Amino acid sequence: MKILIVYYSTFGNTYKMAQLIADGVKEAGGEPIIRRCPELIPENIIESRPDMKAGAEMQKDVPLVTLEDFKQADGYAFGTPTRFGNVSAQLKNVIDQLGPLWIQRVFEGKPAGVFVSTGTLHGGQETTILTFMTVLLHLGCIIVGVPYSVSDLYLTKGGGSPYGPGHIAEAENKREIDQNEANICKAFGRRLTEIAKRLKST
Numbered sequence: 014m015k016i017l018i019v020y021y022s023t024f025g026n027t028y029k030m031a032q033l034i035a036d037g038v039k040e041a042g043g044e045p046i047i048r049r050c051p052e053l054i055p056e057n058i059i060e061s062r063p064d065m066k067a068g069a070e071m072q073k074d075v076p077l078v079t080l081e082d083f084k085q086a087d088g089y090a091f092g093t094p095t096r097f098g099n100v101s102a103q104l105k106n107v108i109d110q111l112g113p114l115w116i117q118r119v120f121e122g123k124p125a126g127v128f129v130s131t132g133t134l135h136g137g138q139e140t141t142i143l144t145f146m147t148v149l150l151h152l153g154c155i156i157v158g159v160p161y162s163v164s165d166l167y168l169t170k171g172g173g174s175p176y177g178p179g180h181i182a183e184a185e186n187k188r189e190i191d192q193n194e195a196n197i198c199k200a201f202g203r204r205l206t207e208i209a210k211r212l213k214s215t
């Protein structure tokens with residue numbers, strides 16, 4: 014079962030979440046494919062910001078996502094840092110190029126969900142995920158979240174909700190992903206894979 018984990022990350026937090034989701038996919042016997050979205054921030058700005066430069070350096074070996082990656086996948090995890098309570102332009106830019114695959118009905122009946130990193134606790138974890146789910150419905154995906162049988166949802170003091178995995182990066186984006194947030198990422202990866210298996214066999 015191929016699960017495409019396609020994400021954008023400026024400072025590396027969303028990228029680290031993608032890796033944890035990939036661990037969950039593997040735990041469920043699936044094959045995670047991690048791909049990043051092309052950067053839209055001008056090179057000179059990234060060069061002038063040590064934090065952005067470090068984020069880009071961390072991800073330099075992650076391949077850029079292609080339409081073929083979307084075609085081959087049995088399920089999707091879309092990851093984004095929040096931007097004013099909404100999806101990043103970099104991920105939206107990739108979505109806006111999916112028209113040819115949408116016409117071919119490539120996404121219909123495949124499971125998909127969303128994960129998010131925000132700076133602050135109430136800065137848009139839920140709005141970003143829920144708003145993005147509109148896209149998933151247009152594509153014809155079966156939406157996957159995280160059920161409360163994942164007990165970390167009761168315990169988290171950071172991110173993570175029934176809508177999908179979340180991480181609070183805090184000021185300067187330096188807060189590490191905590192154990193509850195990590196468990197929710199992995200549970201989401203496992204669930205996406207299990208549901209992809211079931212949908213493929215019907």
Ligand SMILES: Cc1cc2nc3c(=O)[nH]c(=O)nc-3n(C[C@H](O)[C@H](O)[C@H](O)COP(=O)(O)O)c2cc1C
Binds near residue numbers: 021023098135
């Ligand atoms: C232009 C911009 C807008 C942002 N808007 C929000 C926001 O609405 N709410 C919030 O909590 N954090 C906001 N942030 C903080 C980012 O979400 C945070 O830096 C990000 O989650 C870190 O993820 P990354 O390391 O994957 O880039 C914003 C950051 C930028 C640069």
